[in-house]
Amino acid sequence: MKAIAYRHSLPIENADSLIDIELPAPHASGRDLLVEVRAISVNPVDTKIRRNVAPAEGQAKVIGWDAAGVVKAVGPEVSLFKVGDEVWYAGDLTRAGTNSELHLVDERIVGHKPKNIDFAQAAALPLTTITAWELLFDRLQVSRDAGATQGKSLLVIGAAGGVGSILVQLARQLTGLTIIGTASRPETGEWIKQLGAHHVIDHSKPLHEEIARLGLPPVTYVAALNQTDHHWAAISELVAPQGKVALIDDPDALDVRTLKRKSVSLHWEFMYTRSMFQTADMQQQHQLLNDVATLVETGAVKTTLAERFGKINAENLKRAHALIESNRAKGKIVLEGF
Numbered sequence: 001m002k003a004i005a006y007r008h009s010l011p012i013e014n015a016d017s018l019i020d021i022e023l024p025a026p027h028a029s030g031r032d033l034l035v036e037v038r039a040i041s042v043n044p045v046d047t048k049i050r051r052n053v054a055p056a057e058g059q060a061k062v063i064g065w066d067a068a069g070v071v072k073a074v075g076p077e078v079s080l081f082k083v084g085d086e087v088w089y090a091g092d093l094t095r096a097g098t099n100s101e102l103h104l105v106d107e108r109i110v111g112h113k114p115k116n117i118d119f120a121q122a123a124a125l126p127l128t129t130i131t132a133w134e135l136l137f138d139r140l141q142v143s144r145d146a147g148a149t150q151g152k153s154l155l156v157i158g159a160a161g162g163v164g165s166i167l168v169q170l171a172r173q174l175t176g177l178t179i180i181g182t183a184s185r186p187e188t189g190e191w192i193k194q195l196g197a198h199h200v201i202d203h204s205k206p207l208h209e210e211i212a213r214l215g216l217p218p219v220t221y222v223a224a225l226n227q228t229d230h231h232w233a234a235i236s237e238l239v240a241p242q243g244k245v246a247l248i249d250d251p252d253a254l255d256v257r258t259l260k261r262k263s264v265s266l267h268w269e270f271m272y273t274r275s276m277f278q279t280a281d282m283q284q285q286h287q288l289l290n291d292v293a294t295l296v297e298t299g300a301v302k303t304t305l306a307e308r309f310g311k312i313n314a315e316n317l318k319r320a321h322a323l324i325e326s327n328r329a330k331g332k333i334v335l336e337g338f
């Protein structure tokens with residue numbers, strides 16, 4: 001089968017930073033599905049792994065953790081899917097990634113693909129959807145009763161990125177929160193307004209001053225998705241007493257003492273936790289992907305695909321990594337077909 005991989009951790013400008021290779025087809029066992037990958041999307045984690053995790057000498061590493069495709073074979077213990085099912089999923093960081101024609105994934109972290117969108121539109125969503133859903137409902141424990149969240153607010157920092165683009169939609173559709181999104185450019189500001197943000201502020205300026213400029217009260221929930229260390233002092237200022245802050249990125253160091261006076265709680269979301277530790281509730285990711293598929297099919301949530309980058313090969317994947325590394329992606333970049 002065809003796959004895109006790397007043998008050495010190299011800057012994306014290097015011709016060998018990602019290469020086209022051939023690998024033997026894998027075989028499904030246990031609860032694994034063997035999926036024929038039709039489309040993939042690219043996330044910052046791909047670039048972080050490529051830059052920081054070198055394969056063993058002589059080995060090639062296949063990365064990428066977002067796919068939509070068709071089930072070709074199932075392991076003997078599979079009960080949730082059958083051959084021919086169309087699926088969408090993000091996968092497991094501890095296993096080979098989705099940048100290959102055929103891919104193995106545990107059925108408990110796979111959902112049925114929404115029927116009303118194509119494979120590329122579907123591949124845009126799984127990793128960021130799992131992250132946004134777990135952040136909002138499992139970590140921050142935001143109520144899905146719109147009445148219970150009236151008068152409360154959510155600040156989404158980096159709202160036009162992959163995670164923000166689905167988080168804004170889920171919060172708008174499933175809660176009564178007032179949503180404030182951050183963007184630094186007219187096109188990203190317009191994008192998050194269209195996705196459902198009530199207010200847009202500029203993350204190139206101090207965020208607490210931006211909140212004050214709009215006359216908004218202190219913020220109940222903060223989703224710190226991007227450049228959290230840079231925004232930390234402003235977050236500590238703008239968050240409401242007894243508010244909650246959720247993090248997903250990789251800040252160098254944060255002084256959490258700044259939250260004490262307001263009794264603000266801090267929550268980590270890492271979407272690989274359930275698969276990495278095989279938690280008893282890992283099938284929640286199957287369930288939430290199915291729930292969001294229904295939201296897509298009813299039109300409540302739309303794909304966050306912003307750019308189709310052509311076929312799944314090393315050349316196109318390098319262009320996608322370069323755009324992600326610029327930290328100026330809007331929504332998601334997707335590649336389709338081998």
Ligand SMILES: NC(=O)c1ccc[n+]([C@@H]2O[C@H](COP(=O)([O-])OP(=O)(O)OC[C@H]3O[C@@H](n4cnc5c(N)ncnc54)[C@H](OP(=O)(O)O)[C@@H]3O)[C@@H](O)[C@H]2O)c1
Pocket residue numbers: 043044045127128131157158159160161162163164182183184185188189203204225226227230247248249250269270271272324327328329330331
């Ligand atoms: N823990 C987890 O499970 C998990 C899951 C997914 C992602 N992540 C991490 O979360 C981070 C965001 O992921 P993503 O997929 O949303 O990234 P992304 O799509 O690459 O984010 C790009 C966005 O970042 C915005 N941005 C640029 N500079 C910013 C700044 N100084 N402050 C705030 N926003 C800024 C840009 O908006 P403008 O163009 O308007 O400036 C752009 O729209 C990454 O570090 C990723 O690795 C973690």
